[in-house]
Amino acid sequence: MAAKRFRVGIVGLQPGRSWASRAHVPALRALADDFEIAGVANTSQASAEAAASAAGIPRAFADVAELVASPDVDIVAVTVKVPHHFELVKAAVGAGKHVYCEWPLGNGLAEAEEMAALAKARGVLGVVGTQARVAPEIEYLRKLIADGFVGEVLSTTLTARGRGWGAAIDSQAIGAYMLDRANGATMLTIPLGHTLAAFRGVLGDVAELSAVLANRRKSVIALDTGATLPMNSPDQVLVSGLLASGAPVSIHYRGGQPRGGVGLVWEINGTAGDIRLTGPSGHAQMIPLSLEGGRGDDHELRPLEIPASYRAGFPEDVVPGNVARIYARMAADLRDGTRTAPSFDDAVEVHCLIAAIESAADSGRRASPGTW
Secondary structure, three states, X not given: OOOOOEEEEEEOOOOOOOHHHHHHHHHHHHOOOOEEEEEEXXXXXXXXXXXXXXXXXXXXXXXXXXXXXXXXOOEEEEOOOHHHHHHHHHHHHHOOOEEEEEOOOOOOHHHHHHHHHHHHHHOOOEEXXXXXXXXXXXXXHHHHHHOOOOOOEEEEEEEEEOOOOOOEEOOHHHXXXXXXXXXXXXXXXXXXXXXXXXXXXXXXXXXXXXXXXXXXXXXXXXXXXXXXXEOXXXXXXXXXXXXXXXXXXXXXXXXXXXXXXXXXXXXXXXXXXXXXXXXXXXXXXXXXXXXXXXXXXXXXXXXXXXXXXXXXXXXXXXXXXXXXXXXXXHHHHHHHOOOOOOEHHHHHHHHHHHHHHHHHHHHXXXXXXXXX
């Protein structure tokens, strides 16, 4: 007998342009044995009806309250802007629904902690979309480190470009949201936050750190309107610290587009070798990645091919492919009682690390993520 499919209600679908349209819908349809899309809720029923019609989704709910109350929905996918995550997740969890919430889980650590506690108390599964940590290249990198490819890790250095938060941004509407630090959608929380989730999965916890958050650009040009928009979000994020093992860590994220096509370089140096992960931007969750490594007497790094098994069964396109990998883990967790998908508790740990970075930058003193 075929296993029961989980019915997903999506909150925040705009066909052709939203993250739900680009990532969640194709990811779920690629996993048709595990999931079906039950319906959509937007800010109005008219908007939901238009989205459902365009995407071929069977039902448009009048509002979020109707979606989370529906007996035809098992999982609520929260794919809207960060300031709305808290209220929507609370409503879904309160209705006894499992939740897939995009990262960042909350607008700050306190919201994330409360959502994790609510999910635990209600006995539902809360999954967060930190999909960089399940990317094939990251999964293979974790195995290589665990298997001793570099030996004992001596140090690690990560430099990347945020793509946004530079001199210009594509859309005035996006800019008004992402350039205001109060909205919780900054270069620190989004591209670096996603990458930190992957970083922790490979190398473990950062034990202590110092940080600088600099808002060097005070304004940005919106390319679609030509308007000059204010920016109070940091366009320079620098972190230095130590892993729990004692290995030094250095991270520098810069706003804006890279030159030359390489916008992420992560190097891990060890007693037996070196590994370098590269990509076109600092958004490790949604870009193609490449691995190189060298050991012993190697004078150059050589490409490290990802085994085909790490990609089999998922969309080739990176964006829906990585989201599908999280959904596949979520289905397995719901059926088997395992905990393989990034959970709300995992999200809290990344939020703790971000809170420590913010505290260290504000105070000028070293901070430990474990104290948050």
